[in-house]
Amino acid sequence: MKKAYDIVIIGGGITGCALGFELAKRGRKDILIIEKEYLTSGATGRCGAGIRQQWGTVLNATLARDSTYLFENLEEYTGYKGDCGLNQGGYLIVAYTEAEWTQFQKNLELQHGLNIPVQKLDPQGAKEIVPHLNTEGLYGATFCPTDGHADPFHCTFAYAKGAERLGVEIATYTEVTGLRTAGDKIIGVETTKGYVQAGTVINASGYNASAITKMVGMEVPVYPERHQILITEPVNHIQDPMVISFHYHFYCQQTPHGSFIMGIGDPTEPVSYNIQSSWKFMEDCATQVTHSLPILKNIRVVRQWGGLYDMSPDANPVIDEMKGASGLYTVAGFSGHGFMVAPKTAIIIAQQLTGEKPDIDLHLFSANRYETGELLLEPSVV
Amino acid sequence: MLINTGIPTKEDLAKVDPSAERLAQGPVAIVECFQEIPCNPCVDACKRNAINIEGDINGLPIVDFEKCNGCGVCIAHCPGLAIFVIDKTYSESHAVVRLPYEFVPLPEKGQLACALNRAGEELGNFEVVRVISGGAKNKTTTIWLAVPQDLAMEVRSIKAPNSAPNIQNSAPGLQSSPTDTLICRCEDITLDEIRRVIADGYRTIDEIKRVTRAGMGPCQGRTCRQLIAQELSRHFGIPMEEVLMSTFRPPVKPVKLGSFVKGGDL
Numbered sequence: 001m002k003k004a005y006d007i008v009i010i011g012g013g014i015t016g017c018a019l020g021f022e023l024a025k026r027g028r029k030d031i032l033i034i035e036k037e038y039l040t041s042g043a044t045g046r047c048g049a050g051i052r053q054q055w056g057t058v059l060n061a062t063l064a065r066d067s068t069y070l071f072e073n074l075e076e077y078t079g080y081k082g083d084c085g086l087n088q089g090g091y092l093i094v095a096y097t098e099a100e101w102t103q104f105q106k107n108l109e110l111q112h113g114l115n116i117p118v119q120k121l122d123p124q125g126a127k128e129i130v131p132h133l134n135t136e137g138l139y140g141a142t143f144c145p146t147d148g149h150a151d152p153f154h155c156t157f158a159y160a161k162g163a164e165r166l167g168v169e170i171a172t173y174t175e176v177t178g179l180r181t182a183g184d185k186i187i188g189v190e191t192t193k194g195y196v197q198a199g200t201v202i203n204a205s206g207y208n209a210s211a212i213t214k215m216v217g218m219e220v221p222v223y224p225e226r227h228q229i230l231i232t233e234p235v236n237h238i239q240d241p242m243v244i245s246f247h248y249h250f251y252c253q254q255t256p257h258g259s260f261i262m263g264i265g266d267p268t269e270p271v272s273y274n275i276q277s278s279w280k281f282m283e284d285c286a287t288q289v290t291h292s293l294p295i296l297k298n299i300r301v302v303r304q305w306g307g308l309y310d311m312s313p314d315a316n317p318v319i320d321e322m323k324g325a326s327g328l329y330t331v332a333g334f335s336g337h338g339f340m341v342a343p344k345t346a347i348i349i350a351q352q353l354t355g356e357k358p359d360i361d362l363h364l365f366s367a368n369r370y371e372t373g374e375l376l377l378e379p380s381v382v
Numbered sequence: 383m384l385i386n387t388g389i390p391t392k393e394d395l396a397k398v399d400p401s402a403e404r405l406a407q408g409p410v411a412i413v414e415c416f417q418e419i420p421c422n423p424c425v426d427a428c429k430r431n432a433i434n435i436e437g438d439i440n441g442l443p444i445v446d447f448e449k450c451n452g453c454g455v456c457i458a459h460c461p462g463l464a465i466f467v468i469d470k471t472y473s474e475s476h477a478v479v480r481l482p483y484e485f486v487p488l489p490e491k492g493q494l495a496c497a498l499n500r501a502g503e504e505l506g507n508f509e510v511v512r513v514i515s516g517g518a519k520n521k522t523t524t525i526w527l528a529v530p531q532d533l534a535m536e537v538r539s540i541k542a543p544n545s546a547p548n549i550q551n552s553a554p555g556l557q558s559s560p561t562d563t564l565i566c567r568c569e570d571i572t573l574d575e576i577r578r579v580i581a582d583g584y585r586t587i588d589e590i591k592r593v594t595r596a597g598m599g600p601c602q603g604r605t606c607r608q609l610i611a612q613e614l615s616r617h618f619g620i621p622m623e624e625v626l627m628s629t630f631r632p633p634v635k636p637v638k639l640g641s642f643v644k645g646g647d648l
Contacts, residue, residue: 038589045592082593153592172585233600233636257595277632286642297640302600303631 001171004197006030007353008189010176010212011204013044014152014339015331017159017170018346019202021078024166026354031168032198033160034191036175036208040156043206044339046275046307048229048251048263049152050242051340052091053116054144056107056379059364060316061114063341066359070343071150078162085151087256089240092121092129093380094141094292096247101139103379108142118144130243132295149242149253152339176205179215179328186216186327200353202329207273207310209318209332216325220318221370222333223271225311227263228281230304232296234258243293249382250288252296260299262289265382275306309336314375319349319365329353330367336381384416386623389501399535400447409452409469409478413443414500414538415462427459454514457482458522468534477534478511483525485542488513496541497529504541505533565613566606568599576610580617587611587628600636603628 007023009016012035020033035041053068055061070077074084095101104120111118119125119142126141127133160170171193178190179201188197203212207224235258242253249265264285282304290297312318312333322328331349334341344360351358364376384390400410413424413433420439427433432449433456435441454467457480467480479497489495494507512526529537560574571594584590587597587610596610597603611625640646 038584038586040592041588157593231598232639282632282642283644286639287644290640290643297643298638300600300636300638301633301642302636303598303602304633305629305631 001032001169001174001191001193001196002030003195004030005032005169006198007032007200007202008196008198009033009202009204010189011035011042011206011208011332012039012156012160012170012172013042013204013206014040014156014159014342015044015206015334015346016202016204017156017163018342019204019331019349020163020168020170021159021166022346022350023353024163024168026350026356028350028354029167031163032196033163033168033170034174034176034189035170035172038172039160039170040153042208043307043310044152044156046229046305047152047336047339048253048261049149049339050091050147050244050251050253051086051088051149052144052147052242052244052337054091054093054107054111054118054142054147054380056103056110057316057376058110058114059360059362059376060337060341060378060380061111061116062360063344064337065114065116066344067341068146070347071155074150074155074158074343078158079165080154080158080161082154082157083151084154084158085256086148087150088146088148089242089253090129090143090145091147092126092133092141092143092241092243094126094133094243094245095139096137096245098139100247104140104142107380111144116144117146118142129241130239130293132238132293133243134292134294143241147242149255155339176212176215179212179325181216181325184324184326186325198327200327200329202331202349204331206332206334206338207308209310209330213322213325213328213330216322216328218322218325220322220330220333220367221313222310222318222330223312224273224308225269225271226274226276226306227265227269227309227336228277228285228304228306229261229263230282230285230301231262232260232299233302235260235299238295239293244382245292246380246382248288248292250285250292251382252289252293259302260296263382264288271311273308275308277304277306281306309334310338311335313370315378315381316376317345317365318367319345319362320367322367335378387501390414390416395535398445400445404447405468405470405534408471409454409467409480410447411445411450411452411454411456411465411467413445413456413460413465415443415460415464417462418442421461423459423461424456424465427456429453429455454480454524457524458516458520463522466538470531470534472528475531476528477531479527479529479534479537481525481527481537481539483523483540484521487542488523489525489540495525495527497527497533497537498539498541499536500538502539505529505537508537510540565609566594566596566599566603568601568606569595569597571596571606573609573613576613577617580613585614585618586626587614588626591628597628602631 252262
């Protein structure tokens with residue numbers, strides 16, 4: 001680590017690493033990424049790694065669509081030697097209530113307007129795509145064949161290695177302990193490895209985002225919420241798409257490797273940094289998934305784990321410069337869908353910071369929307 | 383600490399050793415088993431019912447030294463190679479240590495073998511007085527080694543005779559290189575791949591797991607975790623106990639998804 005950098009990015013997940021890469025690609029020099037543990041050790045490395053374009057707001061659908069295009073060529077785009085593990089088996093989103101089905105049809109119109117190839121399916125049509133799906137109580141489903149999932153580790157490493165090749169420094173096992181300001185301007189970052197001066201600081205620390213802004217006495221409404229996942233032994237390939245239900249809060253996919261990965265949200269989960277695995281999750285997840293996909297009851301679970309969503313009140317991120325600490329930007333609060341929108345989001349933020357005209361207007365993610373009440377409520381989250 | 387070093391302390395051994403009087407009476411079994419794991423072949427192996435486990439199957443074995451006649455059947459039945467028979471009545475100057483051995487080539491009767499203590503340190507070369515095969519179904523051989531009386535409670539293994547180069551001559555199939563040494567058997571990850579990612583800057587077991595999948599298979603890293611820790615220890619020159627362990631996650635063994643269903647059958 002040097003004594004001074006032009007830009008310091010806090011957080012070595014997919015968002016921080018993609019930002020480092022995109023900024024360096026636009027010619028910015030003297031960039032440092034600070035990571036408390038190792039790259040992907042936070043939410044990125046614990047996520048379900050789904051990539052879905054079927055969103056209910058134009059902004060999220062556009063970000064996810066353009067990010068999907070980037071995931072399709074991420075190795076070439078970043079010059080990565082490994083395999084980012086993209087598998088476009090589609091997302092089958094199943095509707096179990098009439099209200100849900102009505103919303104899906106609204107979403108479909110919005111998605112078609114953005115050229116996202118989503119199909120509307122009756123229960124029989126859904127069963128043709130996932131033959132072992134239990135269609136009891138099903139109103140219908142929507143299916144986008146270019147949705148899928150990728151390897152969150154390799155995608156992050158691809159951005160990190162690409163960034164390093166462009167001169168970005170990455171300090172792992174380094175924790176931010178304070179921020180320094182002069183007047184209302186950010187001037188540097190205190191870390192466990194010493195102080196570094198910084199012209200611009202980007203807070204991409206996910207569920208720690210509010211702890212970081214508190215260092216300069218500012219609040220962002222981003223808080224940690226545990227979500228859990230389990231994975232099974234690998235078996236023969238039987239399921240192409242991710243099957244997901246917002247009503248029952250579950251999702252389930254089969255990886256190219258053969259393992260099934262699944263999770264279920266718990267609406268009663270409190271705000272907490274707890275990432276312990278719980279028996280309740282295992283029971284809820286097994287009960288729901290084996291009801292919807294009965295064939296999976298004989299597959300063995302090998303591992304379960306917990307991670308933290310960086311939740312915001314409207315399940316959408318805060319992407320904004322902090323009023324009262326100019327030069328400090330927060331890019332956090334992705335509420336469980338940060339991985340799938342990171343590639344395009346990083347480009348737009350890099351465009352803003354380098355004076356280019358941004359491809360997409362992100363003002364709907366401003367921090368003051370929580371004060372004005374102009375929330376960006378996303379109907380399609382699990 | 384045994385759990386960190388793998389070497390029992392004097393206090394650990396005091397709990398399992400027979401008295402000096404019993405040792406003076408003739409051969410007797412010593413079970414140097416200190417880990418509470420679900421394992422009990424020693425109990426079934428003893429025809430005299432001299433070995434018992436307290437409580438459930440996770441308990442530690444206890445030898446009734448009065449019932450034990452030192453026959454040594456239990457030695458080859460212990461999967462952990464933790465049972466020894468000591469005969470201090472062999473001769474005035476020497477005692478016999480009967481120990482389990484699972485390497486090839488085997489030493490032969492009359493040869494000298496280099497004796498090792500519990501920490502693997504060499505204690506000198508002593509005569510092999512008998513070699514007993516475990517039989518077709520049990521590949522554990524019992525070696526009888528005549529050692530000076532004062533080393534009877536120290537010697538617990540022998541070094542492979544004629545060390546490494548000759549092993550290759552005698553058993554060509556045992557030669558190995560980093561490219562065909564498997565570290566993670568569930569995911570087919572070789573030593574070579576582990577060394578490559580360490581050279582590439584990945585510094586902990588968790589990072590290596592994420593980049594290679596080593597430890598993500600059905601056994602969840604039971605074998606490879608330690609082997610990767612050894613490689614990291616060697617590469618960075620740090621002791622094993624300072625290598626950061628990865629998280630141990632439930633369930634401990636693969637369990638059918640259907641078993642977790644509310645109100646379902648196990």
